Amino acid sequence: MDSVIKACIVYFVLWAIIRISGRRTLGEMSAFDFILFLIIGGSTQRAITGEDYSLTNALILVSTFVVIEIVLSLLDLRSPALRRVFEGTPTVLVENGQLMTYRLQRTRVTEDNILEAARRLHGLTRMEQIKFAILESTGKISIIPESDQPALNTAAR
Amino acid sequence: MMDELANRQYPVKEHMVFQRRTWIVQRFGWVILAAICIAALAGLFGSGFLSSRTVEGVGMTVRYERFERATRRSLFSFHFTPGQSSERRLHLSRDFQDKFEIASIEPQPVRSVAGADGLDLTFAVAPSAATQVAIWARPHGYGSVAIEAHADGNPPSNLRVFIYP
Numbered sequence: 001m002d003s004v005i006k007a008c009i010v011y012f013v014l015w016a017i018i019r020i021s022g023r024r025t026l027g028e029m030s031a032f033d034f035i036l037f038l039i040i041g042g043s044t045q046r047a048i049t050g051e052d053y054s055l056t057n058a059l060i061l062v063s064t065f066v067v068i069e070i071v072l073s074l075l076d077l078r079s080p081a082l083r084r085v086f087e088g089t090p091t092v093l094v095e096n097g098q099l100m101t102y103r104l105q106r107t108r109v110t111e112d113n114i115l116e117a118a119r120r121l122h123g124l125t126r127m128e129q130i131k132f133a134i135l136e137s138t139g140k141i142s143i144i145p146e147s148d149q150p151a152l153n154t155a156a157r
Numbered sequence: 158m159m160d161e162l163a164n165r166q167y168p169v170k171e172h173m174v175f176q177r178r179t180w181i182v183q184r185f186g187w188v189i190l191a192a193i194c195i196a197a198l199a200g201l202f203g204s205g206f207l208s209s210r211t212v213e214g215v216g217m218t219v220r221y222e223r224f225e226r227a228t229r230r231s232l233f234s235f236h237f238t239p240g241q242s243s244e245r246r247l248h249l250s251r252d253f254q255d256k257f258e259i260a261s262i263e264p265q266p267v268r269s270v271a272g273a274d275g276l277d278l279t280f281a282v283a284p285s286a287a288t289q290v291a292i293w294a295r296p297h298g299y300g301s302v303a304i305e306a307h308a309d310g311n312p313p314s315n316l317r318v319f320i321y322p
Binding site: 016017019020021022050051084088089090091092095098100101102103106107132134144 | 159168176177179180182183186187189190
């Protein structure tokens, strides 16, 4: 019984902490972020399993996590408001080559982050070549190039 | 000057009211997380100056942690004031047995009796020497516990412990 409750508590506490830390931390994961996530996983794992390394406990925990995921995704389908709460919303950061400074500061994204995404995704080098830059709810930056500057996508080169 | 707070419908449908609320909640969250770290450094969750307790009782002084965490081994140390007897008795009330699992006792008691009202430990000591007994124990469960510790049948020292899950 307590395994299920522990798993639920850990799921929601971790979710809250990740949401609090902001999308910036999630999407563009550096090597160090990856290590950090492993450490977070390791420290919570022992709290959930405790001294119970049984197969039964592992099955209970995995089932609980999967059930939570399924229930949340069903709720997401029904309510756009809940979807916003659980997943967040996309935010435009660059509009017609213009940086939106207030939004950048709030989301802790820098001009360099946007230019990096523009180089990586479309081979663009200047801010004027970017029509829109969007911080997606997944934490990744999407770039839409100015239409008179056709995208040099990697496949074409 | 563009209005950064207005919703864009293209290229994505925005919800800036919600987004700004999220940013505010996030900043509150950072404060709470920082407060948790500071509280932990201070010992609110065990091991720190908020947690270390010393209780001066009749016949002995007890050092222990006010805040304990479930399954984490912690030390109760009992300092007997010097006496004439070559045996010293330590009685711990039932709550100690209920909430703690003893990992080790140093020195080993010569007699250990589990009664209805708790645990009775008898230690062999050199007369007129200050004696120290260390009990390492792991709490289980959670919540507040009030433990009574008697030295040689003297009035009890009250040890209040809060166990975090």
